[in-house]
Amino acid sequence: xxxxxxxxxxxxxxxxxxxxxxxxxxxxxxxxxxxxxxxxxxxxxxxxxxxxxxxxxxxxxxxxxxxxxxxxxxxxxxxxxxxxxxxxxxxxxxxxxxxxxxxxxxxxxxxxxxxxxxxxxxxxxxxxxxxxxxxxxxxxxxxxxxxxxxxxxxxxxxxxxxxxxxxxxxxxxxxxxxxxxxxxxxxxxxxxxxxxxxxxxxxxxxxxxxxxxxxxxxxxxxxxxxxxxxxxxxxxxxxxxxxxxxxxxxxxxxxxxxxxxxxxxxxxxx
Amino acid sequence: xxxxxxxxxxxxxxxxxxxxxxxxxxxxxxxxxxxxxxxxxxxxxxxxxxxxxxxxxxxxxxxxxxxxxxxxxxxxxxxxxxxxxxxxxxxxxxxxxxxxxxxxxxxxxxxxxxxxxxxxxxxxxxxxxxxxxxxxxxxxxxxxxxxxxxxxxxxxxxxxxxxxxxxxxxxxxxxxxxxxxxxxxxxxxxxxxxxxxxxxxxxxxxxxxxxxxxxxxxxxxxxxxxxxxxxxxxxxxxxxxxxxxxxxxxxxxxxxxxxxxxxxxxxxxxxxxxxxxxxxxxxxxxxxxxxxxxxxxxxxxxxxxxxxxxxxxxxxxxxxxxxxxxxxxxxxxxxxxxxxxxxxxxxxxxxxxxxxxxxxxxxxxxx
Amino acid sequence: xxxxxxxxxxxxxxxxxxxxxxxxxxxxxxxxxxxxxxxxxxxxxxxxxxxxxxxxxxxxxxxxxxxxxxxxxxxxxxxxxxxxxxxxxxxxxxxxxxxxxxxxxxxxxxxxxxxxxxxxxxxxxxxxxxxxxxxxxxxxxxxxxxxxxxxxxxxxxxxxxxxxxxxxxxxxxxxxxxxxxxxxxxxxxxxxxxxxxxxxxxxxxxxxxxxxxxxxxxxxxxxxxxxxxxxxxxxxxxxxxxxxxxxxxxxxxxxxxxxxxxxxxxxxxxxxxx
Numbered sequence: 001x002x003x004x005x006x007x008x009x010x011x012x013x014x015x016x017x018x019x020x021x022x023x024x025x026x027x028x029x030x031x032x033x034x035x036x037x038x039x040x041x042x043x044x045x046x047x048x049x050x051x052x053x054x055x056x057x058x059x060x061x062x063x064x065x066x067x068x069x070x071x072x073x074x075x076x077x078x079x080x081x082x083x084x085x086x087x088x089x090x091x092x093x094x095x096x097x098x099x100x101x102x103x104x105x106x107x108x109x110x111x112x113x114x115x116x117x118x119x120x121x122x123x124x125x126x127x128x129x130x131x132x133x134x135x136x137x138x139x140x141x142x143x144x145x146x147x148x149x150x151x152x153x154x155x156x157x158x159x160x161x162x163x164x165x166x167x168x169x170x171x172x173x174x175x176x177x178x179x180x181x182x183x184x185x186x187x188x189x190x191x192x193x194x195x196x197x198x199x200x201x202x203x204x205x206x207x208x209x210x211x212x213x214x215x216x217x218x219x220x221x222x223x224x225x226x227x228x229x230x231x232x233x234x235x236x237x238x239x240x241x242x243x244x245x246x247x248x249x250x251x252x253x254x255x256x257x258x259x260x261x262x263x264x265x266x267x268x269x270x
Numbered sequence: 271x272x273x274x275x276x277x278x279x280x281x282x283x284x285x286x287x288x289x290x291x292x293x294x295x296x297x298x299x300x301x302x303x304x305x306x307x308x309x310x311x312x313x314x315x316x317x318x319x320x321x322x323x324x325x326x327x328x329x330x331x332x333x334x335x336x337x338x339x340x341x342x343x344x345x346x347x348x349x350x351x352x353x354x355x356x357x358x359x360x361x362x363x364x365x366x367x368x369x370x371x372x373x374x375x376x377x378x379x380x381x382x383x384x385x386x387x388x389x390x391x392x393x394x395x396x397x398x399x400x401x402x403x404x405x406x407x408x409x410x411x412x413x414x415x416x417x418x419x420x421x422x423x424x425x426x427x428x429x430x431x432x433x434x435x436x437x438x439x440x441x442x443x444x445x446x447x448x449x450x451x452x453x454x455x456x457x458x459x460x461x462x463x464x465x466x467x468x469x470x471x472x473x474x475x476x477x478x479x480x481x482x483x484x485x486x487x488x489x490x491x492x493x494x495x496x497x498x499x500x501x502x503x504x505x506x507x508x509x510x511x512x513x514x515x516x517x518x519x520x521x522x523x524x525x526x527x528x529x530x531x532x533x534x535x536x537x538x539x540x541x542x543x544x545x546x547x548x549x550x551x552x553x554x555x556x557x558x559x560x561x562x563x564x565x566x567x568x569x570x571x572x573x574x575x576x577x578x579x580x581x582x583x584x585x586x587x588x589x590x591x592x593x594x595x596x597x598x599x600x601x602x603x604x605x606x607x608x609x610x611x612x613x614x615x616x617x618x619x620x621x622x623x624x625x626x627x628x629x630x631x632x633x634x635x636x637x
Numbered sequence: 638x639x640x641x642x643x644x645x646x647x648x649x650x651x652x653x654x655x656x657x658x659x660x661x662x663x664x665x666x667x668x669x670x671x672x673x674x675x676x677x678x679x680x681x682x683x684x685x686x687x688x689x690x691x692x693x694x695x696x697x698x699x700x701x702x703x704x705x706x707x708x709x710x711x712x713x714x715x716x717x718x719x720x721x722x723x724x725x726x727x728x729x730x731x732x733x734x735x736x737x738x739x740x741x742x743x744x745x746x747x748x749x750x751x752x753x754x755x756x757x758x759x760x761x762x763x764x765x766x767x768x769x770x771x772x773x774x775x776x777x778x779x780x781x782x783x784x785x786x787x788x789x790x791x792x793x794x795x796x797x798x799x800x801x802x803x804x805x806x807x808x809x810x811x812x813x814x815x816x817x818x819x820x821x822x823x824x825x826x827x828x829x830x831x832x833x834x835x836x837x838x839x840x841x842x843x844x845x846x847x848x849x850x851x852x853x854x855x856x857x858x859x860x861x862x863x864x865x866x867x868x869x870x871x872x873x874x875x876x877x878x879x880x881x882x883x884x885x886x887x888x889x890x891x892x893x894x895x896x897x898x899x900x901x902x903x904x905x906x907x908x909x910x911x
Contacts (some may be wrong), residue, residue, distance in 0.1 A: 042827035043798075052770035179679040180854050181898045206827060211858075213900035237903060252857035253883055255903040261881070532743040538695055539738075540758055540808070541730035550757075551746050557749075629748060630792040 001067060002085060002167035002200065004031045004054075009063035011049050011224075023049040025107075026063070026223040033200040036191075038215030038232065040208060040247070046224040047204045051172045055088055081205050087161035091173035093153035097145040103130075103156050104141040110163040129159040133189060143172045151182040158190065167201045175210070187214055208251045212236045220244045313632075315486050317622055321615055328611040332604055333382050337375075343394035351542075367539045391605040396597035402605035405590060410609070412481050413586035416502050417578070425564050427510070428517025433553040434527025435518065437544075447518060462581035469504060476504045479583035498527035505582045509575075520563060524556035557627050565621025569614030641709055641859075642816055642848050643668040643691070648704030650683075650690045653697070660686040660699065662872040668816065670711075673842065673849040675859030675880070677895070678869035684852050687869070688818050692734055693718065693726055700801060708733060711815055729908040739821035744805060745793035751779070752789035753803055755861055758811045778807040782837060791819075799830040803837065818850045823858075835862055857899050858882055868892050 011024040024046045026169055031037055041047040051070050052058040053065060056074065065072050067086075073079045089094040107126045111117060117125045127137040133155040145153055154174060161169060171190060177181040191214060205211050206265065211218055211232070218235040220228040228241040239245045348355055355363070373381070385392070391402035428450075435443045453461075470478040482488065482497040509517035529552055530532065537547045576588035583589075587606060626632050641680050645668075650661040661683045668674055676684045685748050691706050692858065693789065706718040710733065723731060738744040746754055755775040758768050766774070776786035784796075793801060802822060806858040809817050819838070823831040842849060853859060859866050867877045876889040887893045 042829065180856070181679055181895060184898045186899065208828070209900045209902040226840065247828060248902070251902055252827045252855065252861050254857050254860035255901060255904050257861045257883055258881055278850060532738060533746045535694065536736070536738055537746070537757075539692070539730060539736045540761070541725060541727045541732065542761055546757070546761070550749070554748055555746070620781045631747060631794050 002033045002113065004086065005029070005051075005066040005069075006050070007064050008086070009053065009060040010048075011046075011053065011058065012061045022115075024053075024060070024061075024066050027065075027221075027224070027226055028131070029219060029226070029229070031168060031200045031202055031224050034194075034200045035196045036203060036215045037063060038193060038218040039204045039221060040218060041210045041221035042206050042247075044223065047206075047221055047222040048172070049224075050221075051088070051150060051170060051204060053059055054170050056098075060178070070101060071150030079246065081112075083147075084164045085166050086168045086170065087164065087166040089154070089157050089161050089169065089171045089174045090160075092177055093150045093157060094177075095108075095147075097153055098158055099145055102144060103148070105159050106156060107163055108143075110160060114164045116164055129163055130156075132162065133159045133194065135159070138155070150178045151186060154186055155189065158193070162193065166199070168202070169194070170202045170204070172204045173206070174203075175237060176205070183210070190214070207254075208236060208247060222246065288403070295327050305386055313626065317619070321619055323614040325612070329383075329386065329608065330607050332377075332611070333379060335607075337378075339525075340486065345481065356375055391608070392596070394602040394605075396594055396599035396602060402602050405586070405602060406605055406609055411589050412584060413575060413588065414571065416481075416505055416584065416586065417575045418568075419502075420506040421564075421567055421571055422536070423506070423512070424510045424513045425517055425567075426558075428514045429521045429557060429560055431514075432521025433525055433548065433556065436522040436529065436556070437548045438550065439526060440527075447479035447515075447522060450518045451515035453511050454513060456512065457513050458508070459514060459581050462635040465508050466581070477501050478504075481585055482528055505578055505584060506552055516563075517560070521556060521560055523555075523559075525552060525558055527553050528556045534575060554628075558625065561624050561628060562621055565624070566616050568617035568620070571613070639670040640669050641667045644707045644709070644880070645687075645691060646705045646707075646708040648687065648690065648706065649700045649702045649725050650686050650695065653700050653807055657898055660739050660872055662688060663874050664872075664874055666867060666874060666877065668850060670815075671842070671846050671851065672864040673851060673862060673875070675866040676850055676852040676869060677854065677856050681871070682869040684768075684869045685820055688736075688820060688850060688852055691718070692730065692818065694736075708789035708810070708816075716805075727847045728762070729760060730810045731809075731814065731829050732907040733814055734818065735807050735812070735818060737809045738823045743747055745801060747793055749792075750789065750792065751796075755779075755811060758808060758903055762812055774811070774886075778802070778811055781810065782807040782840070798826055799834065802830075802834055806817055806834075806837065810845070812846060814847055816848045816850065818852070820852045822851075826852065831858075838862075846897075848883045856895055868895065881909070 001121065006027055006029050008024070009024055009027045013021040016019050025117060027046070027050065029037065039047055039050065042137070049058065056072070056079070059074075067082060073082050092153055104126055107129055108122055111122050111125055112119075113118055126141065130137040130140060134192060135152060136153050138146065140152065140156070145156075158174075169190075174190070176184050179184060187210060190201065190203075199220065201215075203214050212235075214230050218229065218232045219226050220235065220241065223241045228235055228239060228244045236248060348360060349406050389403060390408070394402045394405050395401050431443075431446065431450075434440075435446060438444075456599060466478050467476045477500060479482075479501075481501050482494060486494065486496060486497065534551055536548060536549045544549070576586065576592060578591070579586045579588040587609070589607045591603065593599075594606065640722065648661060652658040652660055652716065666674075676688065685697065690699070690701055693701075696699070703717070708716040708718055708729075710716060714755045715849075716729065716733075718726070718729070739803065739900050745751070752772070752775055754779060756771050757770040759774060763771075771777070772789075775789060779786050780789055782804045784800055788796070788800070793804075796804065805822070823834050823836075826834065835858075838849065841843055841847075851859065851863060852889065856866075860883070860903075863880045865878065866883050867874045867881050868883075869875070869891065870891050876892045877888065878888070884896070888897060899902060901907045
């Protein structure tokens with residue numbers, strides 16, 4: 001079992017002319033394998049900063065990030081192993097794949113770089129991965145990204161992320177740029193893969209409904225602070241923090257909306 | 271937004287003040303309320319520091335160049351006068367040029383700065399020991415006037431043309447793009463000579479060279495000014511023709527990019543007449559990179575016109591520099607280099623200011 | 638004054654590329670006075686093309702290949718939108734029908750102040766107004782949408798996304814149009830900001846009485862704010878019904894599919910099941 005821990009992480013940015021920006025304020029959480037956490041936040045909440053720290057594009061100003069109890073390595077072999085264990089799926093299916101390379105190349109690279117399988121088995125492994133994300137290898141392998149739909153591209157990104165057999169996956173708004181009717185398909189795929197591979201998944205999103213649908217546990221981020229956390233249903237259905245309540249009230253919920261309307265028209269109590 | 275979870279769809283009284291309306295949390299809008307145009311002191315300060323540093327660096331390099339060369343100005347002069355100078359005369363010359371070897375280098379450097387601040391650029395051996403400053407001052411206005419004017423005309427005509435061509439993409443005017451760029455590829459001296467042959471020798475419309483008639487004294491009278499204009503006509507026309515293509519192409523391409531932007535669609539949806547959309551919305555945005563290019567080309571006005579001045583025997587900086595180089599007149603060359611560097615710096619400053627005025631976004635961040 | 642504001646009959650648009658793409662196929666719909674009609678569908682369904690096409694805002698290679706669009710003005714006259722010449726169309730725009738665009742990130746001219754862009758509208762459409770009047774009107778509009786009159790001197794990049802959207806709404810409201818077409822106006826915004834903007838739109842609608850065509854892929858959103866919803870797919874309207882009816886009793890398979898693809902926020906965990 002692999003454990004990732006954020007311990008009291010604070011991130012400050014210097015803003016020219018107006019002091020400092022506190023992107024993260026004393027954020028702590030733990031992610032195990034086989035667990036899903038939904039990180040809910042609006043823009044400016046700090047969720048992108050967390051993603052950047054996880055991929056080591058940024059380092060915390062205070063606090064630490066630990067993998068299996070030890071600080072995450074920043075150099076050399078340790079860093080490579082860290083990257084193998086924790087993979088990311090990004091928001092933009094158009095931007096996260098290099099338009100000049102074939103799908104095969106994209107999925108092969110991590111296999112080769114991390115030497116996951118012996119060289120003669122690479123091709124078979126690429127096929128296996130593509131099938132896992134429910135794509136037809138023959139139809140897709142030699143194509144370039146622009147020849148695929150957004151949903152297909154995102155599946156390729158997931159296959160690529162899974163290639164190194166990571167323990168943890170960070171999905172940063174993986175479906176927000178996809179058409180609505182395929183979002184659920186990709187999320188369900190992620191959920192299935194999570195179960196089958198025993199992954200720990202951090203699902204970062206602004207959308208409460210999908211966070212609830214996908215995660216075991218939810219954390220709500222507001223201006224760099226975790227204002228609420230708990231089991232998904234508890235946080236969504238019985239929120240205690242005023243900000244969470246606002247978020248919930250503001251999210252479209254037709255079921256609640258029509259139920260309330262029906263109650264009003266029949267003279268129900270307010 | 272009330273904290274009551276049981277009222278997502280019911281409306282609280284619209285007039286009730288909301289504690290923190292998330293849409294009204296602005297970026298820097300709060301500061302925009304005061305004053306018309308905020309003076310971006312930080313921005314200006316940063317740029318000024320940069321330019322001062324560059325100026326200092328340029329002057330210092332200018333100081334070192336002749337001292338790095340094998341043999342110096344005085345040696346060259348001595349070679350020309352073929353050993354007719356006494357050692358005393360040589361020493362005197364060295365003092366005059368600031369090339370006295372007996373003085374330590376840092377002293378020479380300080381003396382150099384002293385001379386500069388006094389406006390003394392040294393003495394030019396190729397123009398009969400006249401002060402360098404005078405020689406440059408005589409030539410500079412001709413270059414600035416002619417080439418400056420030509421560049422501005424070329425820029426304006428090219429940009430306007432490019433804007434119109436870009437607006438009517440796919441129209442008949444598109445043909446002007448390859449035409450003007452083709453004209454730009456013609457070797458300039460060839461163009462100049464052909465024009466002289468055609469318009470001067472054959473048709474006699476314009477004079478063939480020089481800034482004014484030989485033997486005439488310069489003065490602010492109608493006759494002289496008339497001469498200047500007629501002598502400048504051919505050079506200006508040739509420069510404009512040769513450089514038009516670049517401006518047209520640049521502006522047109524930028525227009526095409528801008529026309530795809532959302533705010534153009536919005537402007538048209540607002541029922542704006544085409545002329546308004548073209549100039550106030552599209553061209554106004556497309557011209558920004560052109561301004562940068564224009565500023566850079568301003569810097570090159572002072573130095574890059576040797577060919578034109580040779581072809582038309584125009585008494586500008588280019589010709590002066592050529593003469594100085596041939597005569598190994600180091601003082602004059604140094605003086606001209608300095609002027610060139612300063613011109614480019616000034617041009618850049620103007621460009622930065624113009625850009626900051628025209629594009630409000632740059633006033634916030636570092637350009 | 639009839640109840641119908643805009644009659645669209647048999648409207649078709651084709652993208653003249655190779656092979657040609659039929660973006661809108663024989664669409665017929667009536668927009669009533671004062672109602673909010675939601676236009677739901679995914680990318681490629683034709684909803685944006687329909688909305689733009691009806692106002693003749695499409696650019697080549699889009700070509701209108703058939704149908705009619707008639708605007709029943711409040712003053713009693715009927716205007717055939719496709720019979721107008723360019724100049725008449727230009728005057729019609731914004732005055733009777735205005736638009737609120739998506740991602741006001743780029744929908745405002747970056748080098749002009751907010752005030753100048755509002756001023757533009759009055760300059761062009763109300764030439765009788767003096768400078769002072771135009772300015773007062775612009776300030777008034779900004780107050781109505783709660784951005785604040787002092788923002789007249791601000792540039793678009795100095796405002797947040799939510800503010801810019803409000804400015805777009807103010808601009809669309811300027812000439813008191815009878816119909817506002819909104820193309821994904823809240824898609825790029827946070828959930829809280831989105832809710833505020835929608836409240837604003839609702840208020841304004843009650844106050845000024847215009848109709849709204851609200852285009853978005855977010856069906857749950859439409860269900861909460863629309864009177865009627867038209868579901869589009871591959872250029873056709875597959876279902877058109879009152880919002881509540883659509884929710885409780887969707888007729889078309891695609892509508893059901895679309896409803897199924899949005900997970901429930903409250904209630905039973907799992908996907909919407911119909």
